[in-house]
Amino acid sequence: MSQQHRAPRRGGPPLRVTTRxxxxxxxxxxxxxRTKRQRAGExxxxxxRPLTLALDHDWPLREVLYAGDRSPSRWARDFLDRVPxxxxxxxxxxxxxxxxxxxxxTVPELLGVxxxxxxxxxxxxxxxxxxxxxxxxPITPGNIGTLVRSADAFGAHGVIVSGHAADIYDPKSLRAxxxxxxxxxxxxxxxxxxxxxxxxxxxxxxxxxxxxxTDERGTAGLTRTDLTGPVLVVIGNETSGMSGAWRELCxxxxxxxxxxxxxxxxxAAAATVLLYETARQRGFPSH
Numbered sequence: 001m002s003q004q005h006r007a008p009r010r011g012g013p014p015l016r017v018t019t020r021x022x023x024x025x026x027x028x029x030x031x032x033x034r035t036k037r038q039r040a041g042e043x044x045x046x047x048x049r050p051l052t053l054a055l056d057h058d059w060p061l062r063e064v065l066y067a068g069d070r071s072p073s074r075w076a077r078d079f080l081d082r083v084p085x086x087x088x089x090x091x092x093x094x095x096x097x098x099x100x101x102x103x104x105x106t107v108p109e110l111l112g113v114x115x116x117x118x119x120x121x122x123x124x125x126x127x128x129x130x131x132x133x134x135x136x137x138p139i140t141p142g143n144i145g146t147l148v149r150s151a152d153a154f155g156a157h158g159v160i161v162s163g164h165a166a167d168i169y170d171p172k173s174l175r176a177x178x179x180x181x182x183x184x185x186x187x188x189x190x191x192x193x194x195x196x197x198x199x200x201x202x203x204x205x206x207x208x209x210x211x212x213x214t215d216e217r218g219t220a221g222l223t224r225t226d227l228t229g230p231v232l233v234v235i236g237n238e239t240s241g242m243s244g245a246w247r248e249l250c251x252x253x254x255x256x257x258x259x260x261x262x263x264x265x266x267x268a269a270a271a272t273v274l275l276y277e278t279a280r281q282r283g284f285p286s287h
Contacts (some may be wrong), residue, residue: 145176
């Protein structure tokens with residue numbers, strides 16, 4: 001591997017980690033400890049597609065870890081060539097990368113340490129075709145990641161995760177999103193009131209935002225509801241549905257017709273159906 005790929009910064013000596021030292025333990029903590037992720041303001045990125053999307057969308061990468069004891073693939077070389085000069089490049093022993101990679105049978109070529117963005121609703125840019133999704137107190141990181149992936153696929157402009165919820169930066173969430181977390185703004189808010197204040201400000205600026213909730217006892221059927229204007233759709237908690245505070249915010253609630261023996265849909269599946277119907281009414285996003 002060339003010196004360019006080994007150096008953490010141009011002109012500096014290469015950084016290496018070959019033992020389970022304090023730095024390695026910090027990376028381990030980013031995988032398994034939500035509190036330490038939040039305190040550090042960073043999280044670990046695994047996988048070719050998530051890393052590629054992070055770089056493509058100019059997500060700040062603080063460190064890139066690479067296998068210092070084997071030759072890189074073309075993808076890994078190209079990735080390291082594209083990483084900004086201020087990102088530290090660190091050579092790590094393959095057995096340590098294996099421990100951080102999340103797969104028993106594979107040693108990753110690269111891992112990234114990414115910075116968490118600020119949780120600001122103005123990271124989304126509401127306009128006349130705005131589509132946003134709010135997820136009320138999701139329990140499982142996998143459902144968050146799946147919802148973010150669907151939001152990306154069907155042209156949503158942002159995802160809001162509200163209340164006491166699973167961590168959007170949990171490795172299971174990132175894995176389920178297949179990297180879409182880096183393509184769609186995902187913002188955490190403490191309560192629906194934050195969204196209410198944001199919506200009030202938008203309406204005062206002339207954006208006629210509607211908030212549409214999903215509920216099995218919704219007042220309108222999904223396919224009979226106009227979803228072509230600026231809209232924020234709300235998906236309830238996996239167990240208890242939307243909270244009373246979210247119900248108060250909704251301009252209307254819609255139901256998704258289902259059959260068979262199922263009593264309800266998984267929350268992420270319900271979000272996907274709703275996003276599909278919204279995209280269908282709008283002519284689907286172009287790629």
